[in-house]
Amino acid sequence: MMKSFLLCLVLLVMLGLPDSGKLGADDFASLRVSENGRFLVQEDGSGFFPVADTAWAIGWQLKRDQVERYLQRRKDQNFNTIALIAFPGVEGNVVIPNVYGDHAFKISGSGAWDPLQPITTPGKNPEDSAQYDYWDHLEYIIDTAESKGMAAILLPAWGVCVAGDWANGKATRDLIFDETSGYQYSHWIGERFKNKKNIIWMIGGDRSAVYGEKDYRKVFGAMAEGIADGVNGINQPNQEADYSTTLMSYHPRKWQPNSSEWFHNEPWLDFNSMQDQPSDQITATELDYKLLPAKPTWLFEGGYEFRRNIYKDWQIRFQSYQTVFAGGFGVTYGSMNIYHFNSAVAASDESITLDKSRKWEASLDEPGAMDMQHLFRLMTSMSNEQFLDRIPDQSLIEGSTGGMEGSEGIRSNRLQATRGSKGDYAMVYNANGRNFSVRMDRLSAPEMNAFWFNPRTGKWQVEDQDHTDRQPFKKSIPSGPAAPVQEFDPPGAEGDGNDWVLLLN
Known part of the structure; x- marks a missing residue:
């Protein structure tokens, strides 16, 4: 199916005709790593070039109709993947609900989330608030993405919940996971979404796995194991898990070692992910590309469009093309005006100039975002054999x-x-x-x-x-x-x- 799609796409590009740039819902198949260890492919071995958008806060910020509008616009722009976080952290001193007023978990005596008590209700009729819970809404987002031929990169938790403060790994109010609770919650969410064939799992969340003597690798590893066991329907912590049914990576913080530093040889890590700025991106890509065993790598988070008003469309383009041509299997785009969807904590972790009055919908057609469709069309205009044969x-x-x-x-x-x-x-x-x-x-x-x-x-x-x-x-x-x-x-x-x-x- 993918081969015929790529052939049609080549013809469309050559003839100058419009193309959807996506696989339809009936065509989306689970993804895996290619035999040469460099790319992602579908079940039939046909290549998949992810062009992702960071939609971090979509799970709690957008209503159903807004989710539909956002995903449809990104599909029209040839994005075929979104990245989202399962639940929010603490805003100020408040554990926030989603846009419908639903909480992800019960709240502990300390006022933080209790990740071992997810709030679920019988049924999931969106017209009945007693049925439609937080996790039903997250499922709707994942399903809507799949219906548009899009993958969903799901972070079961942001890194602050495991490794605390971004700068030094100190404990914060958001830190709610250890090895035991990390495994148990991840097992639950893996089982909750085990039938979603468009999910790519991403451990981490803008955090280092090691801060000096603070070593969180075992907690992140327990979460990866929990997800796999949940997807596979088994509950055997600290046993040898089957990771063949999941596609998984790790999202590191910027200016620090990337996923390969800590996890390249871990059986749960299928591909490497980087978060770097353009000055470091090529070095990081080349480092990952040379590692053995060969695993795909990509820029999962780079400079965001309009970050500090110095990252514009040109910067978005050159970091994307350069990392892909240096060996990346895809790329992730980000906009300072989109990822938070006008959350109250918009860009709170960045020293930037941002027009917070500008609504996210008005930013969907920013120049850098529009340029990503051209990269997608270029990279998928070759034959499938050529696609999988590319080297830097x-x-x-x-x-x-x-x-x-x-x-x-x-x-x-x-x-x-x-x-x-x-x-x-x-x-x-x-x-x-x-x-x-x-x-x-x-x-x-x-x-x-x-x-x-x-x-x-x-x-x-x-x-x-x-x-x-x-x-x-x-x-x-x-x-x-x-x-x-x-x-x-x-x-x-x-x-x-x-x-x-x-x-x-």
Whole structure:
């Protein structure tokens, strides 16, 4: 099914016709890691390129009709995955309910959540408040995502509930899990949603697993085990769990070691996740890519659009294309105006300038979000064999590959190259439109055509003309052994925001 979908998508791109960019509800199949350990695939082995959006607070901030509008708009923009947290933390001194007034758990004597007492009610009719509980609403969100062909990355709890304070791991009021309670709650939520085939489980939640002498790895591991046992319908803590029925990763905090530092060899960790800024993202991606055994890696949380008003659409694009071309299997987008859905704690953990009067719905079409659909279409326009055969290869670049400027890498002139392992195609992302040269001897013989893809519009450009169908700006370039180096001059003048992708095939 996915192969026919990808073939149709290739034809649609070539013909310039619109495409849904998604699999329909009847086509969504459980995801797993590809045989080469680099990508996610569906049950039939066909590739899945996740373009995710951080919708952290959707579970308690949005009503049903708002959930529908949000997911439909993201589907229209070719997002195929959302990331959400199962329940909120403490806001000030108040344990908050969801938008319908329902609490996730009973409240303990100390005024915090009791994670071993989830509040559930018989039935789940949304028209009957006595039936429709907190967890029914979370299920509605997951089911609505699946109906639109979208995966749901579910964090059973935010990291503060396990590792306390973001900076030093000190205990806070939100810290409610140890190994025992972590396993028991995770077992419950795994069992609660065991039949949801579109869930990707994410342990962690913007926290380090180790803070000096404070080591929370066993608690996070117990949560992973609990989820797997709950999904599998068994209750045997501290036994060898079966993780073949779950897809799971770990969400670390930024500027710190990523998931591979602590969990790469753990049986429950199927793929690595990073949270870094552009200045560190390539290094982190390359580190994960070299590890054995091979596991997929990706940028799960990078710089958010409008963060401190320095991350705009260009920064969103170059961190996305660069990490994907460096070996990432997908990418996650984030907007400072979206993830909290106008929560009272909007951006409380960031030193930013944010228009808190701007409603989330007015921010759905921010430039960086709109640009993600072009990345999706580019990466899924190849055959399934080519999709699963892609590798990073900076040796394609003759001369300097460039780099980042600023402590967080908010300006870039970097060149990032990727190709098929057989050399049958290659792509180079150019962050600022400077001239560059490609070693054509690294590609298969005897010749290739060259195409300019505009990441800002999704169009192909030939002699200053935009085309919806793929058209080469140069044909029959010698390639293969002994082929000379070829210089390329991207359209427009060199400068910030004039990014391009060179496609050779």
